[in-house]
Amino acid sequence: MIGAIRCLLLWLPVAASLGAATPASAFLVQSTQSGNGPVVMASWGEDDVPFRIDAAGSADLGAAQTAAILRQSFTVWENVEGSRLRFIDEGLSSGRDASRRDRRNLLIFDETGATLGAPDGSGIIAVTRINSDAQTGEIFDADIIFNGRDFRFAAEPTPGRILLRDVAVHEIGHFVGLDHTPLAGDPVQRPTMNPFYFGDGPGEASSLAADDITGLRVLYPTFAFSSMSGAITGRIEEPGGRGVFGAHVTALDLDSGELYSTLSGAETGVRDRGAYALRGLPTGLYRVAIEPVSGGLDASNFSSLFATLDADFPLEYFGNTDIASTALPVLVTGGIGSSNIDFTTGFITPGVPFVRSVDGPGNTPDAIGPYTTFFDVVNAIRVEVIIEIDGQVSAITAEALGGGMFRSQIPGQHVGTHVRYRLTAASATGISVDFPAGGRWLEFDVIGLSGAPLAFTVLRDAGVLGVFDTGADVEVARVDLGDDPIQILHSPDGQFLYVSNLESSEITVIETATFRIADRISVAAQPLDMALSPDGGTLYVTNSGASLLTAINLESRRVLSSVSVGALVEGPYGIATSGRRVYVTDLRSNAVVAVEDGQVVARIPVGGGPR
Numbered sequence: 001m002i003g004a005i006r007c008l009l010l011w012l013p014v015a016a017s018l019g020a021a022t023p024a025s026a027f028l029v030q031s032t033q034s035g036n037g038p039v040v041m042a043s044w045g046e047d048d049v050p051f052r053i054d055a056a057g058s059a060d061l062g063a064a065q066t067a068a069i070l071r072q073s074f075t076v077w078e079n080v081e082g083s084r085l086r087f088i089d090e091g092l093s094s095g096r097d098a099s100r101r102d103r104r105n106l107l108i109f110d111e112t113g114a115t116l117g118a119p120d121g122s123g124i125i126a127v128t129r130i131n132s133d134a135q136t137g138e139i140f141d142a143d144i145i146f147n148g149r150d151f152r153f154a155a156e157p158t159p160g161r162i163l164l165r166d167v168a169v170h171e172i173g174h175f176v177g178l179d180h181t182p183l184a185g186d187p188v189q190r191p192t193m194n195p196f197y198f199g200d201g202p203g204e205a206s207s208l209a210a211d212d213i214t215g216l217r218v219l220y221p222t223f224a225f226s227s228m229s230g231a232i233t234g235r236i237e238e239p240g241g242r243g244v245f246g247a248h249v250t251a252l253d254l255d256s257g258e259l260y261s262t263l264s265g266a267e268t269g270v271r272d273r274g275a276y277a278l279r280g281l282p283t284g285l286y287r288v289a290i291e292p293v294s295g296g297l298d299a300s301n302f303s304s305l306f307a308t309l310d311a312d313f314p315l316e317y318f319g320n321t322d323i324a325s326t327a328l329p330v331l332v333t334g335g336i337g338s339s340n341i342d343f344t345t346g347f348i349t350p351g352v353p354f355v356r357s358v359d360g361p362g363n364t365p366d367a368i369g370p371y372t373t374f375f376d377v378v379n380a381i382r383v384e385v386i387i388e389i390d391g392q393v394s395a396i397t398a399e400a401l402g403g404g405m406f407r408s409q410i411p412g413q414h415v416g417t418h419v420r421y422r423l424t425a426a427s428a429t430g431i432s433v434d435f436p437a438g439g440r441w442l443e444f445d446v447i448g449l450s451g452a453p454l455a456f457t458v459l460r461d462a463g464v465l466g467v468f469d470t471g472a473d474v475e476v477a478r479v480d481l482g483d484d485p486i487q488i489l490h491s492p493d494g495q496f497l498y499v500s501n502l503e504s505s506e507i508t509v510i511e512t513a514t515f516r517i518a519d520r521i522s523v524a525a526q527p528l529d530m531a532l533s534p535d536g537g538t539l540y541v542t543n544s545g546a547s548l549l550t551a552i553n554l555e556s557r558r559v560l561s562s563v564s565v566g567a568l569v570e571g572p573y574g575i576a577t578s579g580r581r582v583y584v585t586d587l588r589s590n591a592v593v594a595v596e597d598g599q600v601v602a603r604i605p606v607g608g609g610p611r
């Protein structure tokens with residue numbers, strides 16, 4: 001079985017979108033399947049693997065410097081604790097033939113393209129070719145070929161050049177049997193085995209992330225490592241039972257923040273397209289999730305086992321939920337893992353209740369109550385809310401509002417009370433489902449405040465409003481907002497806060513005395529900046545994605561009007577009011593547009609880029 005892993009070059013646009021990912025660590029072993037046989041994992045049969053370096057080295061660096069960097073790169077992997085693997089340096093080779101059958105593991109620089117055969121502009125910086133036994137997965141020949149025709153290599157960060165050490169450490173990862181990982185992240189957290197050379201930080205690929213290290217340990221474990229680590233295994237299937245292939249499975253260590261990943265279908269020794277295994281995990285509680293491979297990656301970025309990747313399913317956490325905080329944690333302890341961590345894609349099984357969302361209170365200073373909670377539940381005719389306060393458990397029946405919506409009112413509690421609640425949703429045929437799964441609770445505190453002023457701030461990435469007690473210098477509460485909350489404004493009397501949510505196109509109204517959400521008002525695309533009318537009765541919002549100006553009556557909390565502010569090049573962004581006039585900015589045409597009674601009355605040229 002002959003496999004080659006292509007390593008691509010990619011610049012920033014996609015890298016930036018990948019940068020939003022959580023702290024990353026992951027690994028995937030190169031796996032193959034012979035015909036319809038079981039999947040096998042590629043690894044060397046011995047613990048001492050020889051390599052030899054082409055005596056010519058890189059034309060950009062010369063023989064001595066090339067050999068020194070490549071040897072250091074092997075050392076990076078050899079130094080991993082918990083792995084038995086060692087390398088034997090067979091010295092420099094005069095033969096430049098990277099044959100896959102000569103059992104000589106050669107590293108060469110292809111300065112003409114003759115060996116690599118890659119088309120012009122392929123972006124391939126290097127290739128590692130592995131020859132392994134189709135039945136056992138045992139690697140018996142591996143060669144690394146660097147593309148010296150299309151790329152200039154360097155020993156130190158140099159504009160326009162590729163750091164040889166970064167590429168070499170990555171390729172040696174393939175050399176020992178690792179595949180690419182779909183996980184990304186910033187330069188510090190990104191696994192070395194991510195397929196892209198981002199060129200965004202010195203040594204971005206030459207310092208191994210926890211994921212890379214775990215991959216090596218799983219392939220060449222020391223006894224101590226085997227006895228201390230555990231696995232999470234399971235199966236992913238569609239509602240009809242068909243296995244889901246190539247799903248990205250991640251396990252987040254809730255203590256350390258490390259993220260481990262694999263693809264379904266790579267589980268060795270079986271022929272099940274939906275089976276997955278995350279091995280080598282340290283003791284801890286994990287949040288397990290499935291999602292399609294994304295971020296500019298497709299099947300071509302992985303070894304030949306993955307000719308296709310199933311992608312038509314949503315992000316889902318273990319416990320049949322898309323709400324991270326209600327996922328069911330999975331325990332790995334003392335070398336023992338968890339099996340049967342199974343998923344059925346999609347959330348709604350016919351006839352079975354499914355809780356789509358819960359809109360309940362966070363920490364609040366409100367001792368009067370009641371604490372209103374809304375539940376959006378599919379396939380349920382009855383929802384019971386179980387409440388635990390000071391060890392006393394009681395239950396109330398939620399009021400059905402129609403359309404799958406239910407409302408419950410937990411009575412007011414004195415300051416200092418910790419309130420826990422969960423729900424049981426029952427279908428017409430008597431099937432009942434608990435939420436959150438696993439006997440866990442949703443909870444909030446009735447908090448005491450110092451009496452000093454409170455500071456409210458929008459935490460954009462977290463999608464919440466943070467409440468800070470400036471007397472005690474602590475964050476006392478968080479309130480869930482919409483998607484991408486960006487701007488905050490308070491009413492003249494200080495009773496309410498208004499938050500614009502760029503992505504979910506809504507204005508959240510929050511009561512400052514209780515931290516409760518009083519309303520969510522839908523508006524046109526991408527609400528950004530807000531201003532009040534001089535009398536405080538109208539809230540004006542710029543809709544930066546729709547060239548509109550929205551006016552909201554704050555008494556009724558209804559949209560009064562949404563008026564066009566002309567053909568703006570980009571905006572409107574900023575906003576201000578004066579008398580009956582509203583002024584908004586057009587970023588690209590360097591103008592402020594004045595609107596009165598829904599009509600554009602003036603365009604005022606201003607300096608460059610008015611936000």
Ligand SMILES: [Zn+2]
Binds near residue numbers: 007008
């Ligand atoms: Zn690669």
